[in-house]
Amino acid sequence: MRLNIVCLDLEGVLVPEIWINLADITGVDAFRATTRDIADYNELMTLRLADMERHGLGLADIQAVVAGLEPLPGAREFLDGLRADYQVIILSDTFYEFARPLMAQLGWPTLFCHSLKVSEQGRIDDFIIRLEDHKCQAVRALQELNFRVVAAGDSYNDTRMLGAADAGIFFQPPPEIAEQFPHFPVTTAYTDLRAAIDAAFAVK
Numbered sequence: 001m002r003l004n005i006v007c008l009d010l011e012g013v014l015v016p017e018i019w020i021n022l023a024d025i026t027g028v029d030a031f032r033a034t035t036r037d038i039a040d041y042n043e044l045m046t047l048r049l050a051d052m053e054r055h056g057l058g059l060a061d062i063q064a065v066v067a068g069l070e071p072l073p074g075a076r077e078f079l080d081g082l083r084a085d086y087q088v089i090i091l092s093d094t095f096y097e098f099a100r101p102l103m104a105q106l107g108w109p110t111l112f113c114h115s116l117k118v119s120e121q122g123r124i125d126d127f128i129i130r131l132e133d134h135k136c137q138a139v140r141a142l143q144e145l146n147f148r149v150v151a152a153g154d155s156y157n158d159t160r161m162l163g164a165a166d167a168g169i170f171f172q173p174p175p176e177i178a179e180q181f182p183h184f185p186v187t188t189a190y191t192d193l194r195a196a197i198d199a200a201f202a203v204k
Helices: 018-026 041-054 059-067 075-085 096-105 134-144 156-164 175-180 190-202
Strands: 003-008 087-095 110-118 124-128 147-153 167-171
Touching (some): 003 134, 018 059, 059 096, 075 087, 087 096, 087 134, 110 134, 134 156, 147 156, 147 190, 167 190
Parallel strands (some): 003 087, 087 110
Antiparallel strands (some): 110 124
């Protein structure tokens, strides 16, 4: 018997983009780049850490931004509804060191993400990727455990996860990304996303 698991991206699907909010607060426009803009996550994070060093910013600055954020409107209700019927795992390229306040607001869903190497002074020295292509690898591992997986995301770094899943769904992707991957259906509201997830699992 194959059981059902939903894998969701975090930023852009359930919570606001953390780095964009950091850009708003610090005035550093370079932080506005996300995986919607730069497909290579290692390249993106290297640029972000260089900009943090350049502007004298540390982990505490990001934590302060996250502390002031709330999940996207309707995200908690959507997630609670999903968890009543399916097992749900959040597969994200965020970091445990500053995701905790948002996880609390979402009711502590299971989160697989990365870690940071932080100095005693609070400077972010490096980022530690849990596993290259970890979203895709996690989906494949779940399938090896005889789970059927439906995945949803919004960015370039979600596309391999969506492709590996039994069904992949876009949620509010930028038009240029949706155009590049037309085989993934696009949803724009949580009601649409829930309907698409249910329909995907209904296919035998």
